[in-house]
Amino acid sequence: MMEGMAKRSPTVRSLRDRLAQFTASPPPDRRTEKIDRRAALEALVARGTQWMGSLPEGCLRIEEPVSLPARAEVSTAFFARAGLEDPRGDGPWVVLDTETTGLESGTGTVVFLVALLRWSDGEGRLVQYFLPEPAGESCFWTAVAREVEGASLVISYNGKSFDLPRMRTRMRLSRIGAEALEGPHADLLHPTRRVVTSWLASSRLIEVERGLLGLRRTEDLPGSQAPEVYRSLQTEGRDRGLCAVVEHNRADVLHLVELFCRLERIYCGSAWRDLPAEARLDLARVLARRGEVDDALEMLTSVRGSEDAKLRARAHRLAAHHLRRAGEHARAEGELLAALEAEPAGLDTRVQLAKLYEHRLKDLPRAHEMTRAALSGLHRQREWAGASGGRVGEDQALLHRLRRLERRMGGPRGEH
Amino acid sequence: MxxxxxxxxxxxxxxxxxxVTRWHTLEAQGPRCVAFPASTDPRLRRALEARGVEKLYLHQARALELAxxxxxxVVVTPTASGKTLCYNLPVLQACLEDSEARALYLFPTKALSQDQMNELHGLIEAMEVDIKTYTFDGDTPxxxxxxxxxSGHVVVTNPDMLHQGILPHHTAWVKLFENLRFLVVDELHHYRGVFGSHVANVLRRLLRICEFYGSRPLIIACSATIANPADHAARLLGRSAVVNDENGAPRGRKHLIFYNPPVVNAELGIxxxxxxxxxxxxxxxxxxxxQVILFGRSRVRVELLLTYLKDSMRSLKRSADRVRAYRGGYLPRERREIERGLREGEILAVASTNALELGIDIGQLDVCIMAGYAGTVASTWQQAGRAGRRRGESVAILVASSAPLDQYIIExxxxxLESTPEQAIIDPDNLSILLSHLKCAAFELPFAEGERFGDSSATSEMLDYLTEHRVLSxxxxxxxxxxxxxxxxxxSMRSAVIENVVIVDTxxxxxxxxxxxxxxxxLLLHEDAIYLHQGRQYHVDQLDWDRKEAYVRRVQVNYYTDAQLKSEIHALDCFESQAVAHGEKAHGEIGLITKATMFKKIKLGTHENLGxxxxxxxxxxxxxxSFWWTLDESLDERMRGEGLNLGDGLKGLAHLLGQVAPLFLMADPGDLRSIPMVRSPxxxxxxxxxxDTYPGGVGFARRLFDLHAVLQEAAAQRLRDCACAHGCPSCVGSSLEAGSLSKATAAWLLALTRGEVESSPRERMQRG
Incomplete structure (x- = not known):
């Protein structure tokens, strides 16, 4: 009855068959032979790349001179105004961008292409390192580290949270020191975001290039496809557009230089005038906070030409806020009155005015008048919008102010 | 009084x-101590002395020595025996000697790690040294x-965080991994079954990363009493560990009372x-x-306990606020407040799930009442250990439910009380679990050709397989x-079943x-089924198989539904088989196809078929x-001769064995399933x-094969002890489900295969 059921090793079903039940897709085809990547790299090598070592342990290097503006033209004030770290020393600035096998953080994401644009005084040199296969990482990272060494500044776009952590991780896995990456770092993402957030759909580099720099890419490969191109090289030995990936990476750093220069002219020059009014207002807010009140006021003044009354009112109020802090109460009053003119229903403006009259200009009757106007404005708003009009507790605050003013003026005005 | x-x-x-089926008294035991070893850092010694620790218990001194x-x-001593010092001592000593030394503590739950921190913090504070200890878990900002x-010298975490948050980012933890001197794994027995099999792989990954950074941490593990601590540690940790189990801690006098609630319906065994x-x-x-602590097996039971306890308090004219419930789902702040209330005596009674079973500090309580067997001997001892720590008299009462496991224990x-037969079972080489962690390990560090992951000889074949699937290159x-x-x-490390259907009451x-x-x-949630939940009837309106949701609605009807399941077992791959009396036992791999085909509506009371x-x-x-037990075909005829029924008997045995087996496996009843087949192709x-319900199995089948005789014995005892007439849920299942001849046939089969029945009268006649 139990024939064929004696002790057997558990390999009747092959391990592969058993593994297959846990894997969603069947393998494309059985491929046990080693993958030869040489043929797939031909097009890339033909582009004038230079081998450092050979497969599998070597890497590829592509170098070209580029003409760049003189560094002396970059205002030293730019870094502080844009909230960036200052360069340290006289070494070259290195503009950096990477291509990786994915967006995940963690050790398993491979960085396979790094573009490094060395920007020294009056001259530029763009070097790209490409990792033909992971076995070459040691060679690859030694070369990259040497390229960054001695830099007085690293410039990137979102490098703080993307490129550099991934580079450090992979360098550590290859036991290559990452000290070269620890110098000053100017990540352009944040200063860029501040000037584009109000009018661009996102602050992705591609969007910024188009909207802020007016550049269009001519390459045929979106960056998001780079990981798949690289995976094809590694897992199938196929070239599905390596040159395009390299070109994309090259364009990234070149565009980063343009972005850097444009930002410099926006933050330190007059290029801010080309920005939409709303962006000017955002920029003014940042600069004012960094103590550049005069420049901020100039930007705000420029917003007055805007057709958007609300925006104008906001600009006046912001100007008033900084004028008041500077002790220029009369000018602040002027700005607030202008804001009220631009936006007659502006509740905030009235409240600001009431405060200014009460505490700074000591004009209690006008403070009282403004408070009453604000309160009736609020009531009108509530009639329209129900209880949702105005902030919670705002009417209480206004009533409180009104009573205090009445007390200070000697009883309710109506009884006089 | x-x-x-x-x-x-x-x-x-x-x-x-x-x-009361047994009133057992464990007499008080004095401490067995030795002096601090001369090498103990004087700061550490002073800090301990200031906290009243003037000597070390035997097991604590032994821990230092081994370290x-x-x-x-692996330290195996009872609850409240000062186990934590077994690892805190060597770790602190090492940190005092070398300020670069690091230790990683692993606890199964978050709440527990909070508590361990307190003790460690206290000692470090008293020493006034700069040893930084941190908890790193999902709540860490x-x-x-x-x-x-x-900069953390001691990092306290849990397996989930280690798996997801630390290992895949190991390059950010260089300091820790380069200097890792100790790996502490507390509550080792907790890591069993599916969860344990995952954790064993997480530890493989951890040690692999340590090797990359050139460290080799010493492992100090702690476990409750199980039958196989050395073996379990070896499988879980991948290294052999010395068992340190000579407990030197004192114990107060303790009463263990086994209580079986009276029978209210003898026919149904209720x-x-x-x-x-x-x-x-x-x-x-x-x-x-x-002060009393009560344990219930589920959240619902705990809430019920609370309700009854509050009623008692009210009728005693005492404040019902002094009775609280404690379970998962409460906020940490609420939990801390209850723990403090217990320590300080403000709270008189707490009803808890097993959440309080682990070493959370709630001070010394006097009485523990367990509403139902905790599922394993180890858990039961831990729960009982909640009453009475080192001094004074205490009581633990185990109240049995009607479940077969409870009834077995209570009888x-x-x-x-004797040495535990429970073995923690894991199978780190379960293919689906192994494959998942092999991927994680490859993400963390490239695999070298010929490298083995754990002791799996299949590593390189699996790596090739993943390479073909373009996961690796x-x-x-x-x-x-x-x-x-x-x-x-x-x-998902903690869920035993890969997919579940959620039941939604509309x-x-x-x-x-x-x-x-x-x-x-x-079987239970097909459309038009009457689903029973907490004794209430629900009609299943819709079963959305794609979304895995069943929509049910409260009803009151006079029938229940019974679904027919067609099961087919195929691709049988027998690993081992052996002849036993009147048949054969085996274990191996099975492919199981199940399909619910139709259901009957059966009237309550009369059991008429309503449609x-x-x-x-x-x-x-x-x-x-799977483990399987095949009986000789010839028995069928013989049973008929005895007026018995093979089908009923197999159904009954399946129920009985399925319920008794977890006793020996530290498994939950849901971890195993049984299928009787009158004739298996x-x-x-x-x-x-x-x-084993987990795909690929985690080692239960093999163990059942070894335990066959013990299982038969336990099943036979359960049948003998059960007072019902023709079967009840506490033994072979209700006679409605298993058939009216189920109990008798199962008993006969067990007697026969255990050699208690020589041969049938009819056979004797035939032979004569």
């Missing part, structure tokens, strides 16, 4: 003693993480409710003002991660009342490991399959 007087009173009370010899160890990574009975037993203690307290002599995913995200809005695995869902319906659900296919004879 104090506790002693109260116990005296209970002893005299026939209403109580009538239901200094560089030997891995992002801002604190950088500091912890670079006993008085375990919850009500547990609450009733608590009352005299509450009246006397003695056989020796099972509990081979370059030089290494395999590199080449996918754009984060593999740790896809691994009577009032949308309330989730429970969930069940796919296999059960086919039937078809069930339209897809087949379920499932690969796992694979074995050719009547066969009973007991299989």
């Amino acid at each position: 104090n506790l002693q007087q109260l116990l005296g009173h209970l002893r005299e009370s026939p209403g109580f003693t009538r239901n 200094s010899e560089g030997r891995d160890q 992002a801002a604190a993480r950088r500091t912890i990574r670079s 006993r008085r409710s375990v919850i009500k009975e547990a609450a009733r037993l608590a009352r005299p203690f509450l009246e006397t003002g003695v 056989h307290p020796e099972f509990f 081979r370059s030089g002599d290494r395999y590199h991660w080449m996918a754009d995913t984060y593999p740790a995200e896809d691994v 009577s009032r809005g949308r309330e989730v009342i429970g969930e069940t695995d796919l296999l059960s869902a086919q 039937a319906g078809r069930i339209h659900l897809p087949e379920l296919e499932h690969h796992t490991t 694979q074995t050719g004879g009547p066969t009973l399959f007991l299989y």
Whole structure:
């Protein structure tokens, strides 16, 4: 009855068959032979790349001179105004961008292409390192580290949270020191975001290039496809557009230089005038906070030409806020009155005015008048919008102010 | 009246003693101590002395000794024996000697790690040294993480966080991994079954990373009493560890009382409710003002216990606020408040799930009442250990439910009191678990050609397989991660069943009342089924198989539904088989196809058939490991001669073995399933399959094969002890389900195969 059921090793079903039940897709085809990547790299090598070592342990290097503006033209004030770290020393600035096998953080994401644009005084040199296969990482990272060494500044776009952590991780896995990456770092993402957030759909580099720099890419490969191109090289030995990936990476750093220069002219020059009014207002807010009140006021003044009354009112109020802090109460009053003119229903403006009259200009009757106007404005708003009009507790605050003013003026005005 | 007087009173009370199957007293034991070793850092010694620790218990001194010899160890001593010092001592000593030394502590739950921190913090503070200890878990704020990574000397975490948050980012933890001197794994017995099999792989990954950074941490593990601590440690940790189990801690006098609620329906074997009975037993203690902890097996039971306890307090004219519940789902702040209330005596009684079973500090309570067997001997001891720590008298009462496991334990307290038969079982090489972690490991560090992951000889074949699937790529002599995913995200370490159906009550809005695995869902939650939940009837309006949701609605009807399941077992791959009396036992891999086909509506009371319906659900296919027991075909005829029925008998045995087996496996009843087959096409004879519900199995089948005789014995005892007439849920299942001849046939089969029945009268006649 139990024939064929004696002790057997558990390999009747092959391990592969058993593994297959846990894997969603069947393998494309059985491929046990080693993958030869040489043929797939031909097009890339033909582009004038230079081998450092050979497969599998070597890497590829592509170098070209580029003409760049003189560094002396970059205002030293730019870094502080844009909230960036200052360069340290006289070494070259290195503009950096990477291509990786994915967006995940963690050790398993491979960085396979790094573009490094060395920007020294009056001259530029763009070097790209490409990792033909992971076995070459040691060679690859030694070369990259040497390229960054001695830099007085690293410039990137979102490098703080993307490129550099991934580079450090992979360098550590290859036991290559990452000290070269620890110098000053100017990540352009944040200063860029501040000037584009109000009018661009996102602050992705591609969007910024188009909207802020007016550049269009001519390459045929979106960056998001780079990981798949690289995976094809590694897992199938196929070239599905390596040159395009390299070109994309090259364009990234070149565009980063343009972005850097444009930002410099926006933050330190007059290029801010080309920005939409709303962006000017955002920029003014940042600069004012960094103590550049005069420049901020100039930007705000420029917003007055805007057709958007609300925006104008906001600009006046912001100007008033900084004028008041500077002790220029009369000018602040002027700005607030202008804001009220631009936006007659502006509740905030009235409240600001009431405060200014009460505490700074000591004009209690006008403070009282403004408070009453604000309160009736609020009531009108509530009639329209129900209880949702105005902030919670705002009417209480206004009533409180009104009573205090009445007390200070000697009883309710109506009884006089 | 104090506790002693109260116990005296209970002893005299026939209403109580009538239901007590055993009153066991463990006598007090004095401490066995040795002096601090001369090498102990004087600061550490002073700090301990200031806290009243003037000498070390035997096991603590032994722990220090083993650590200094560089030997891995597993400490096996009871609850509240000062186990934590067994690792805190060597770790602090090492940190004092070398400020770069690091230690990683692993606890199964978050709440527990909080508590361990307190003790460690206290010692470090008293020493006034700069040893930084941090908890790193899901609640750790992002801002604190950088500091912890670079400067934490002792990092306390849990396996989930290690798996998802630390190992895949190991390059951010260089300081820790380069200097890791100790790996502490507390509550080792907790890591069993599916969860344990995952954790074993997480530890493989951890040690692999340590090797990359050139460290080799010493392992100090702690476990509750299990039958196989050394073996379990070896499988879980991948290294052999010395068992350190000579307990030197003192113990107060302790009463263990086994209490079986009286039978209310002898025919159906139904006993008085375990919850009500547990609450009733608590009352005299509450009246006397003695602190009580009650354990219930589920959240719902705990809430019920609470309700009854509050009623008692009110009728005793005491504040009902002094009774609280404690379970998962409460906020940490609320938990801390309850723990403090217990320590300080403000709270008189607490009803808890096993959440309080682990070493959370709630001080010394006097009485523990367990409403139902905790599922394992180890857990039961831990719960009982909640009452009475080192001094004074204490009581633990185990109140049995009608479940077969409970009934077995209550009738056989020796099972509990003698050396434990429970083995923690894991299978780190379960293919699906192994594959998941192999991916994670490859993400963390490239695999070298010929490298083994754990002791799996299949590593290189699996790496090749992943390479073919473009998950890895081979370059030089290494395999590199080449996918754009984060593999740790896809691994669920704690869930035994891969997919569940969620049960949604639509009577009032949308309330989730429970969930069940796919296999059960086919039977219980098909459309038009009457689903029973907490004794209430629900009609299943819709079973959305794609979304895995069942929509049910409260009803009151006079029938229940019974679904027919067609099971097919195929691709049998027998690993080992052996002849046993009147048959054969085996274990191996099975492919299981199940399909619910139709259901009957059966009238309550009369069991009339009121109608039937078809069930339209897809087949379920499932690969796992199974134990099976085949009986000689000839027995069928013989049974008929005895007026017995093979089908009923197999059904009954399947139920009985399925319920008794977890006793020996530290498994939950849901971890195993049984299928009786009157004639299995694979074995050719009547066969009973007991299989592991986790795909691929985690080692239960193999163990059941070894335990066959013990299982038979336990099953036979359960049958003998059970007072019902023709079967009840406490033994072979209700006679409605298993058939009216189920109990008799099962008993006969067990007697025969255990050699208690020589041969049948008819056979004797035939032979004569």
